[in-house]
Amino acid sequence: MTTVVGGVTQLYQGDLDLGRHAVERLxxxxxxxxxxxxxxxxxxxxxxxxxxxxxxxxxxxxxxIERGRAxxxxxxxxxxxxxxxxxxxxxxxGDAVTGYVTIDLALEVASGFGALPSRTIAVEVxxxxxxPCATLTPEATDALxxxxxxxxxxxxxxxxxxxxDDLRPLVDPTRLEAxxxxxxxxxxxxxxxxxxxxxxxxxTFALRDRLRRLIAEGATGQGMDHLDWGLWWxxxxxxxxxxxxxxxxxx
Numbered sequence: 001m002t003t004v005v006g007g008v009t010q011l012y013q014g015d016l017d018l019g020r021h022a023v024e025r026l027x028x029x030x031x032x033x034x035x036x037x038x039x040x041x042x043x044x045x046x047x048x049x050x051x052x053x054x055x056x057x058x059x060x061x062x063x064x065i066e067r068g069r070a071x072x073x074x075x076x077x078x079x080x081x082x083x084x085x086x087x088x089x090x091x092x093x094g095d096a097v098t099g100y101v102t103i104d105l106a107l108e109v110a111s112g113f114g115a116l117p118s119r120t121i122a123v124e125v126x127x128x129x130x131x132p133c134a135t136l137t138p139e140a141t142d143a144l145x146x147x148x149x150x151x152x153x154x155x156x157x158x159x160x161x162x163x164x165d166d167l168r169p170l171v172d173p174t175r176l177e178a179x180x181x182x183x184x185x186x187x188x189x190x191x192x193x194x195x196x197x198x199x200x201x202x203x204t205f206a207l208r209d210r211l212r213r214l215i216a217e218g219a220t221g222q223g224m225d226h227l228d229w230g231l232w233w234x235x236x237x238x239x240x241x242x243x244x245x246x247x248x249x250x251x
Contacts, residue, residue, distance in 0.1 A: 003158045004056040004117075005031070005151060006040040006047070008063035008103045015127030015140040018147070019063035025148060031155050044096035044109040051115040058158045059116070062123040062151050064140065065103045069126040072139035074146045076199050079120040082111045119161065119196070123150045150199070156245060157195070160238045164192045167231050176228070177221025181214040185232065208239045 005026055009019030023039040031037065036054065040047050040061075051059065069075065084092070089112035096109050103122050110116040125147055128137040136144065170176075171186055188207040195201060214220070215232070 001034060001058075001158075001162055002054060002056040003032075003035045003058040003060065003155055004051070004054060005035065005037045005060045005062065005155065006106075007038070008047075008061050008065075008101060008106055009039060009041045010101070011041050012132060012134050014129040014131050014133045015064045015125070015136055016130050017064075017134075018125050018127070018136060018140055018144055021136060021144055022062045022148060022151070025144075026151065029152075031152070035155055040101060040106060042101070043099040044101045044105040045093065047101060047106045048110040048113040048115045051110050051117070052113060056117050057119060057162065058154075059120045060123065060151055060154045061103055061106065061121070062147055063103050064125045064127040066127060066130070067124070071126055071128040072137075072143040073126045074143050074150065075124045075126075076150050077122045077124065078197050078199075079107060079116070079122060082108060082116075084108060084112060119158075121154050123147045123154070153199070153246070156242060160235070160242060161192065161196050163231065163235050163238055164189055164196075167235060170228060170231065176223045179214075179221035180219040181211060182221060184211040184214050188235070205239065205243055208236055212236055 005023075007019030007021075007023035007026075009023075010016040011020065020039055020041065023037055027037045036056070038050065040050075067075075089108070092105055092108035092112060096105055103124060107116065107120070107122070125140060125143045128139045167185070168189055171182065171189065176182055184207060188204065188211055191202050191204045191207055195204060211232075
């Protein structure tokens with residue numbers, strides 16, 4: 001499974017060039033062997049073609065885009081099905097063939113081409129200035145640090161959310177006997193869905209601790225096989241790993 005981190009950027013256009021600076025920073029970090037960092041300045045159609053070739057299961061876009069928010073503010077968005085009409089897709093492709101790219105345009109064209117991963121996140125910074133310039137404003141430079149922190153968190157959490165996706169179809173009352181541990185796992189999976197949606201841990205670690213305790217007490221039902229046990233423990237161990245990396249997040 002592959003995660004792509006894409007810096008969407010308009011070269012040397014003031015703070016709209018933030019994506020390039022993000023890639024320069026992240027490209028020198030060890031984000032993991034399954035993580036690709038790519039500067040996306042070459043047009044939304046080419047971005048869609050790149051995603052079609054690589055076929056990542058997770059995409060994290062980072063860049064600056066004007067949305068009327070407070071200057072230099074940072075926002076994380078979980079992208080769901082865009083549900084574009086054929087006319088909207090055609091319009092986006094028409095805008096993109098000129099080589100133009102923004103976060104929205106990259107998302108729209110990739111979605112229209114069927115190349116947008118099911119898990120896609122955009123980390124956006126509101127630009128202070130869009131006037132031609134080779135450097136970022138001081139405010140955007142500070143915002144870049146916050147954006148990079150969010151991107152790194154998304155990359156770290158991708159394996160956990162893949163595990164949760166693998167587990168969900170196995171939590172089936174027709175194959176597993178009802179039990180306190182199964183209830184705890186279902187609650188944990190719901191909390192991880194919320195983490196995926198809004199980026200907050202919430203009660204995740206408390207629910208993990210409850211699940212671990214119930215397993216130790218033997219509060220599991222019949223029907224579990226080696227795959228179930230392996231995935232349950234892999235989920236707990238991945239949460240342990242992330243808590244050690246992110247401290248003790250509680251919200």
